[in-house]
Amino acid sequence: MESTLRAIRRHGATVTLDQVAAAAGTSKTVLYRYFGDRVGLYLGVVDRVSENVLDDLLPRLEDSARRGLAAIVHDLVDSYTAIVERDPEIYRFVLTRPAGATTSGDPLAPVEARVAEALTDTLAALRMKEGRDPTGADTLAHGLVGFVRAASDHWVFAAPGPLRPRREIVDEVSGLFGPPPDPPR
Numbered sequence: 001m002e003s004t005l006r007a008i009r010r011h012g013a014t015v016t017l018d019q020v021a022a023a024a025g026t027s028k029t030v031l032y033r034y035f036g037d038r039v040g041l042y043l044g045v046v047d048r049v050s051e052n053v054l055d056d057l058l059p060r061l062e063d064s065a066r067r068g069l070a071a072i073v074h075d076l077v078d079s080y081t082a083i084v085e086r087d088p089e090i091y092r093f094v095l096t097r098p099a100g101a102t103t104s105g106d107p108l109a110p111v112e113a114r115v116a117e118a119l120t121d122t123l124a125a126l127r128m129k130e131g132r133d134p135t136g137a138d139t140l141a142h143g144l145v146g147f148v149r150a151a152s153d154h155w156v157f158a159a160p161g162p163l164r165p166r167r168e169i170v171d172e173v174s175g176l177f178g179p180p181p182d183p184p185r
Contacts, residue, residue: 001048004041005090013092017041038098049087049094050111056083058118065122070178072122076115077148077173084152085166091156112149116141148173 003024011019017038021028035041057079064075084091094107106112119141124134151173155163 001044004045005048005087008045008090008093009087012089013096015093042093042098045090046094046107049090050108053080053083053108053111054114057115061115061118061122065126068178069123069126070174072119072126073144073148073177074170074174076119076144077151078170080148081152081155081166081169084156085163088156088163091152095153095157108149112142112145116145119145 004020007020007023008015010023017028017031020041021031024031031041035044057076060075060079061072064071097107116138120138123141124137127134127137151169155169
């Protein structure tokens with residue numbers, strides 16, 4: 001899998017199996033034995049990226065909860081865009097499902113659902129702390145995760161050339177939800 005990720009970083013989201021095999025120092029036959037086909041390789045990358053996203057995002061959400069909604073949104077945008085910025089070609093690869101993939105729906109939907117679940121608990125606790133009804137926290141969480149994802153997708157796919165600075169995206173998106181939060185202590 002590490003060789004596959006290196007090949008994607010080097011050759012881009014349209015990497016070929018020949019390029020992956022070369023990066024792994026093996027043949028396509030070995031790749032086919034391990035992954036089955038390009039779709040199997042794709043699903044392996046999706047699984048790895050999903051683990052990385054969850055490992056990066058979930059701890060930040062737990063920490064930001066005590067600092068309020070603006071901090072939660074800021075940390076969600078900051079963490080997600082940092083992942084995208086670190087590996088934009090891998091992000092493009094994951095969102096560009098190969099022909100013949102029988103998986104239905106969005107490949108990142110399970111990750112988004114896990115983040116939204118964690119965010120639901122965080123938002124419900126925050127609303128209760130503020131003396132507000134926690135009902136609807138799940139809807140807000142899913143909407144917020146989708147909003148951040150849509151903004152990130154647009155950032156990566158819409159503009160030709162190099163990505164705009166990530167800090168601009170973080171400030172613009174999180175600024176919609178209030179002033180920048182105090183940094184964590």
